[in-house]
Amino acid sequence: MQCKELEFVLESAGLGQLPKDARVHLATCAACQGFLADLNSIVSAAKSLPAEVAPPDRIWISLRAQLEAEGLIKEPTAVLEHSNWLNSFGAWLKPRTLATAAAALLVLAIAVFVTRVPQNYHPGVAKNRPAVESPRPVQSTAAASASPSSTPPVNAPSQGPAPSKAKDLAPSPSESASFTLSQAELDVPDMQLAGNSQVDASLRQNLRTLNAFIAECEQHLKQNPQDELAREYLYTAYQQKADLLAAMMESGRGEN
Amino acid sequence: MQPTIKHRHSLNVWSAAFLLFVASTAIAASPEHQERHFAVKGHPVVVLQNIVNGRIEVKSSKNSEVIVSSTSIADKVAIDIEQVGDRIDISASSLSSSPLPHEVEANFQLTVPEQTELQLKTQTGLIYVEQVTGDMKLESVAGDVHLKEVSGYIIVKTTGGSLVCTLCSGKLEFTSISGGAQVLQPSLTNVNLMTTSGNILYDGDFIRTGIYTMRSGKGLVEVRFSGNDSFDLNARTNLGVVDNQAAAFLKPDTHSSRRAASRYAHSLFGTVGQGLAKVELSSYSGTIRILKRN
Numbered sequence: 129m130q131c132k133e134l135e136f137v138l139e140s141a142g143l144g145q146l147p148k149d150a151r152v153h154l155a156t157c158a159a160c161q162g163f164l165a166d167l168n169s170i171v172s173a174a175k176s177l178p179a180e181v182a183p184p185d186r187i188w189i190s191l192r193a194q195l196e197a198e199g200l201i202k203e204p205t206a207v208l209e210h211s212n213w214l215n216s217f218g219a220w221l222k223p224r225t226l227a228t229a230a231a232a233l234l235v236l237a238i239a240v241f242v243t244r245v246p247q248n249y250h251p252g253v254a255k256n257r258p259a260v261e262s263p264r265p266v267q268s269t270a271a272a273s274a275s276p277s278s279t280p281p282v283n284a285p286s287q288g289p290a291p292s293k294a295k296d297l298a299p300s301p302s303e304s305a306s307f308t309l310s311q312a313e314l315d316v317p318d319m320q321l322a323g324n325s326q327v328d329a330s331l332r333q334n335l336r337t338l339n340a341f342i343a344e345c346e347q348h349l350k351q352n353p354q355d356e357l358a359r360e361y362l363y364t365a366y367q368q369k370a371d372l373l374a375a376m377m378e379s380g381r382g383e384n
Numbered sequence: 385m386q387p388t389i390k391h392r393h394s395l396n397v398w399s400a401a402f403l404l405f406v407a408s409t410a411i412a413a414s415p416e417h418q419e420r421h422f423a424v425k426g427h428p429v430v431v432l433q434n435i436v437n438g439r440i441e442v443k444s445s446k447n448s449e450v451i452v453s454s455t456s457i458a459d460k461v462a463i464d465i466e467q468v469g470d471r472i473d474i475s476a477s478s479l480s481s482s483p484l485p486h487e488v489e490a491n492f493q494l495t496v497p498e499q500t501e502l503q504l505k506t507q508t509g510l511i512y513v514e515q516v517t518g519d520m521k522l523e524s525v526a527g528d529v530h531l532k533e534v535s536g537y538i539i540v541k542t543t544g545g546s547l548v549c550t551l552c553s554g555k556l557e558f559t560s561i562s563g564g565a566q567v568l569q570p571s572l573t574n575v576n577l578m579t580t581s582g583n584i585l586y587d588g589d590f591i592r593t594g595i596y597t598m599r600s601g602k603g604l605v606e607v608r609f610s611g612n613d614s615f616d617l618n619a620r621t622n623l624g625v626v627d628n629q630a631a632a633f634l635k636p637d638t639h640s641s642r643r644a645a646s647r648y649a650h651s652l653f654g655t656v657g658q659g660l661a662k663v664e665l666s667s668y669s670g671t672i673r674i675l676k677r678n
Contacts, residue, residue: 194574194595326437326507326508326526327437327507327508327525327526330508330525330526330543330544331525331543333544333562334543334544334561334562337561337562337580337581338561338580341580341581341601341602341668344668344669345668348622348623355622357620357622357666357668358622358668361599361601361622361668364578364580364599364601365580365601368559368561368580372543372561375525375543
C-alpha cells in the first residue's frame with residue numbers, strides 16, 4: 129500500500145480498525161504515522177470543544193435584518209413582527225390586576241391573527257369562509273379565563289357593529305391589534321408615570337404621536353387595503369405602541 | 385437698658401440658628417461628587433441604569449480600568465456599583481419623589497478602556513460616547529444620544545431623544561418614536577434607522593456590499609452620497625414625495641426592468657456606480673430627499 133492509498137482508507141473508513149495492509153504500511157512509514165497522529169489530535173481536540181454554543185441574540189437580529197432587507201423572508205417576518213409586539217405587550221400585563229382580562233384579549237388577538245393571516249394570501253378563499261369562525265372559540269376562552277366584571281366586552285356596541293351582522297364580527301388583524309392596545313391604554317391616563325414631569329410629558333406626547341399615526345395608517349388602509357408599505361408602517365407603530373405602553377406601565381409601577 | 389441687651393442677645397441666637405439651618409440645608413442639597421476605580425483584565429462590560437435624570441458621558445483611555453465619576457445629591461439619589469469580573473453594573477435610583485427634576489438627578493462620567501461593551505439606559509439627559517469600540521446598547525426616553533468615533537454593533541433606542549452619530553463604524557440600529565437621527569461621515573456596513581415622526585439624515589459613504597435601511601413615518605429622510613459610491617437605491621413613500629436632486633448620478637436600476645422616476649414621485653429606483661451596496665429609503669407621508677455631496 130502507498131501513502132495516497134492509506135489517506136484514502138483513512139478518509140473513507142475513519143480512524144477505527146484499519147485493514148491489515150494499511151497497518152503494515154503504517155508500521156513502516158513515518159510520514160503516515162505523523163499524519164495519523166495529527167488526525168488523532170484533531171479528533172481529541174474536537175471532543176474537548178463545548179457541545180453547542182448558543183449564538184448571541186444580535187446574530188439572529190442582524191441575520192433577520194439582512195434576510196428581510198434582501199426580501200427573502202418577507203411574509204414570515206410579518207407574522208413574527210406581530211408576535212414580537214404581542215409578546216412584549218404580554219410581558220408587562222402579567223403583574224397587573226387587569227392581567228386576566230387582558231390575557232383574554234391577547235388570546236383573541238392571537239387567535240384572530242392565526243386564523244386571519246392566510247386570508248392575506250388568498251383573498252378569494254377568505255370571502256367564502258364562515259364569518260364567525262374565529263370569535264366563537266375566543267369568546268369561550270375569554271369567558272373561561274376572565275371574571276365577568278373584569279372582562280371588557282369583546283363585542284361591545286362601541287367596538288363593533290350590531291350582532292345581527294355576524295359577518296362583520298370577525299375583526300381584521302389590525303382591528304384586533306388596535307382594540308387590544310386601546311384596552312391596555314385605558315389604564316394609563318390617570319397613572320403617575322416616572323414621577324418626573326419631563327419624562328411623563330415625553331411618554332404621553334409620544335403616545336399621542338403614535339395614536340395619531342396609527343389612526344392615519346388605519347384610515348388609509350381602509351381605503352387602500354393592498355398598500356403593503358402602509359401596512360408595514362402600521363404594524364411597526366403597533367409594536368412601538370406596545371413597547372411604549374410597557375415602558376409607561378413600568379414607570380408607573382416603579383412609583384406605585 | 386437690661387431688656388434691650390437681652391432682646392439683642394435673643395436676636396443674635398435666632399439669626400445664628402437661621403444661618404445654621406440655611407447652611408445645613410445648602411450642604412445637604414448640594415451635589416456630591418464620587419469617583420471609583422475598577423481594575424479590569426480584558427474587554428469590560430459596563431452596564432449603567434440611570435432611573436433618574438442625568439447625563440452619561442463615556443470616554444476611553446489606554447488604561448485597563450473603568451473610572452466611574454458621579455455627581456448627585458446624596459439623600460435624593462442612591463448609586464450602587466458592583467463589579468463581577470470584568471462586568472461593572474451601575475444603577476442610580478431615586479430616594480425621594482421630589483417634584484423638582486433637577487434634584488432627582490445623577491450625572492455620570494465614565495472612563496473605560498477603548499474596547500468596552502456598553503449598556504446604558506437613562507430617562508432624560510444626554511448620552512455621550514466617544515472613541516469606544518465594542519457592542520453597545522443605548523436607551524433613553526427623552527434624552528439625546530451623541531456618538532463620536534465609536535465602532536461596533538450599536539443599538540440606540542429612544543422614545544423622543546435624537547441620535548447624532550459622527551464618524552461611527554460597524555453596524556447601527558436606531559429606533560425612535562419622535563426622535564430623529566443624523567449619521568455623519570460614517571463607515572458603517574449595516575444601518576437600520578426607524579422613526580415614526582423624526583427626521584433622518586445620512587451624510588456619508590455607502591460601503592460596498594453594505595445594507596442601509598432608513599424609514600420615517602412622517603419625517604424627512606435625506607441622504608447625501610458621494611460620487612465614488614456604488615449602490616442600488618430603492619426609495620418609496622405613500623403620501624410624501626421623493627425629491628431626487630441627484631438625477632444626473634442615478635442610473636435607471638440595472639437589476640430589473642423598473643424605470644427611474646421623475647424628480648418628484650412616490651418611488652424611485654436607481655443605481656449609482658456598480659450598485660454594490662443596497663440602500664432602501666421609505667416614508668409614509670414624509671419627503672425623501674436624495675442629494676450628491678459636493
